[in-house]
Amino acid sequence: MRRAPEELRSHRWFGARDLRSFGHRSRAQQMGFDAQDYTGRPVIGVLNTWSDLNPCHTHFRDRAEEVKRGVWQAGGFPVELPAMSLSEPFQKPTTMLYRNMLAMEAEELLRSHPVDGAVLMGGCDKTTPGLVMGATSMGLPFVFLPAGPMLPGRWGSEVLGSGSDTWKYWDRKRTGAISEEDWNAIEGGIARSPGHCMTMGTASTMTAAAEALGLTLPGASSVPAAFSGHARMAVASGRRIVDMVWEDLRPEQVLTSAAFTNAVTTVMALGGSTNAVVHLVAMAGRAGVDLPLDAFDAVARRTPVLANIRPSGAYLMADFHDAGGLRALLAQLSDLLELDAHTVNGATLGENIAGATVHDDDIIRPRDRALSPEGALAVLRGSLAPNGCVIKTTAASPHLLKHTGPALVFDDYDDLAARIDADDLDVDENSVLVLRGAGPIGGPGMPEWGQLPIPKKLLQRGVTDMVRISDARMSGTSYGTCVLHVAPESAAGGPLALVRDGDLIELDVPERRLDLQVPADELARRRDAWRPPAPPPARGYGALFARHVTQADKGCDFDFLAGAGAPEPAIH
Numbered sequence: 001m002r003r004a005p006e007e008l009r010s011h012r013w014f015g016a017r018d019l020r021s022f023g024h025r026s027r028a029q030q031m032g033f034d035a036q037d038y039t040g041r042p043v044i045g046v047l048n049t050w051s052d053l054n055p056c057h058t059h060f061r062d063r064a065e066e067v068k069r070g071v072w073q074a075g076g077f078p079v080e081l082p083a084m085s086l087s088e089p090f091q092k093p094t095t096m097l098y099r100n101m102l103a104m105e106a107e108e109l110l111r112s113h114p115v116d117g118a119v120l121m122g123g124c125d126k127t128t129p130g131l132v133m134g135a136t137s138m139g140l141p142f143v144f145l146p147a148g149p150m151l152p153g154r155w156g157s158e159v160l161g162s163g164s165d166t167w168k169y170w171d172r173k174r175t176g177a178i179s180e181e182d183w184n185a186i187e188g189g190i191a192r193s194p195g196h197c198m199t200m201g202t203a204s205t206m207t208a209a210a211e212a213l214g215l216t217l218p219g220a221s222s223v224p225a226a227f228s229g230h231a232r233m234a235v236a237s238g239r240r241i242v243d244m245v246w247e248d249l250r251p252e253q254v255l256t257s258a259a260f261t262n263a264v265t266t267v268m269a270l271g272g273s274t275n276a277v278v279h280l281v282a283m284a285g286r287a288g289v290d291l292p293l294d295a296f297d298a299v300a301r302r303t304p305v306l307a308n309i310r311p312s313g314a315y316l317m318a319d320f321h322d323a324g325g326l327r328a329l330l331a332q333l334s335d336l337l338e339l340d341a342h343t344v345n346g347a348t349l350g351e352n353i354a355g356a357t358v359h360d361d362d363i364i365r366p367r368d369r370a371l372s373p374e375g376a377l378a379v380l381r382g383s384l385a386p387n388g389c390v391i392k393t394t395a396a397s398p399h400l401l402k403h404t405g406p407a408l409v410f411d412d413y414d415d416l417a418a419r420i421d422a423d424d425l426d427v428d429e430n431s432v433l434v435l436r437g438a439g440p441i442g443g444p445g446m447p448e449w450g451q452l453p454i455p456k457k458l459l460q461r462g463v464t465d466m467v468r469i470s471d472a473r474m475s476g477t478s479y480g481t482c483v484l485h486v487a488p489e490s491a492a493g494g495p496l497a498l499v500r501d502g503d504l505i506e507l508d509v510p511e512r513r514l515d516l517q518v519p520a521d522e523l524a525r526r527r528d529a530w531r532p533p534a535p536p537p538a539r540g541y542g543a544l545f546a547r548h549v550t551q552a553d554k555g556c557d558f559d560f561l562a563g564a565g566a567p568e569p570a571i572h
Helices: 019-030 060-073 096-112 127-138 164-174 180-189 202-213 228-247 257-270 275-286 293-302 317-322 325-331 349-353 413-419 520-529 540-548
Strands: 043-048 077-082 117-122 142-146 153-155 158-160 377-382 385-392 402-410 432-435 467-470 482-484 504-508 513-517
Touching (some): 043 060, 043 096, 060 077, 060 117, 060 228, 096 127, 096 540, 117 228, 127 142, 127 202, 127 275, 142 202, 153 180, 164 180, 202 257, 202 325, 257 293, 257 325, 275 293, 293 377, 293 385, 325 349, 402 413, 432 504, 467 504
Parallel strands (some): 043 117, 117 142
Antiparallel strands (some): 153 158, 385 482, 504 513
């Protein structure tokens, strides 16, 4: 049923005949607007995460204008609201430290302004979950507009993928296999257009998850940023949000338990980033949906990997788009999906993927030629990770998925950087590299340090992978046998804090185990002697983060923000 104009939230600002509304209307005139621009029209907040230091979003100035065009076409009144950009390449120590800050900002931007609905413009890794978390807590209708992947990179005859090829060629440079001139050419060719990483990193994983959740227009997540279709999608998103406001289609009608099952299934079939686990848990929490780690593992065991995209596969996102994109992939998995889940375009997921066709079955594989019979991620538990940890199995070396070896422990990132290439480092290919002090509290912010570098002395001997364990995260574009998100983290007193050089660690991915082979009485002695590390100096937001962030298995949200949003207070 269509709402009446008097039922719009913005009517409380512009429609009342009182002194406060006089001020609102007069100030709108000050900006060049008059009554016919906003009277009886839904006011649409366009939350734009553009920044001069966010290369993934360099096209968002144009896209914001295209969203506004769609809003005007549909009879709405668009207002652009800048939001924190969270630039993955440039912000230190990690954008994960600020994901919750963007979520708070998005929620409060929508709450404090005369807004009836929103288009959320994001795509660079943490912008997708941050915007969705905040808008979900606010509860207004919204559409998510993905930034889109950049075009493929190039170095001579080599096609380059962002992130994945960075690590690969850096290791080759460390061993002298490529020259400084080669390295400079790679630097100039790996990122050649607007858009986020074109591999199946965290950005592509999370925008695909947003589409599977029903938060984007169908097919939106894979459209490359430089394609003209991306601009048309922005206009269409602007048109659609106006109708959503009239329909009062709110996030709680879309973000159901079924929708999150679809998102997890999508992540597994894409060979998606391990970061998706932390983000989806937090996003589900904001929607009041319980999404435990074990749910990811259960979905993984029944979901094949069909997307042949780096780092798990061979192709890049533009190839995936041309092969049919996410709609075509999901059509291959329809029996594993909750097809009745509602989406923001008013149709069900099943209706949105009906008739989708795969145009290249080497890029989007049929199930009888899957890259892996099980999903990309596995959740492990054991004496070293009692609350869980994750590994990206499709990016790991098969021979290391069952491995026992002696620990080589680095207490923090500075310790790692100082010693990893030392000629006298006591390490061989059977060692298990352990990094601690890199979790939500210890990092701070749980940086992407989990792809510990292979020691130089081993690289020179041809060793390309080792078991690596940490309470950190790893870039979605990374690869290797890296166990991540160990919970509780070492700074919170988790067992990782008690590991010593030479301790045997057993990794058994088929059995979903990660165990420290140290007698219980010895561990008890170590725990009695353990003292928490001195917290890093913090003020303002950093101090708030340290006091209130939850552990990785709970999504690293703030304890006072988790759970469904509270009813909006009266506006006077």
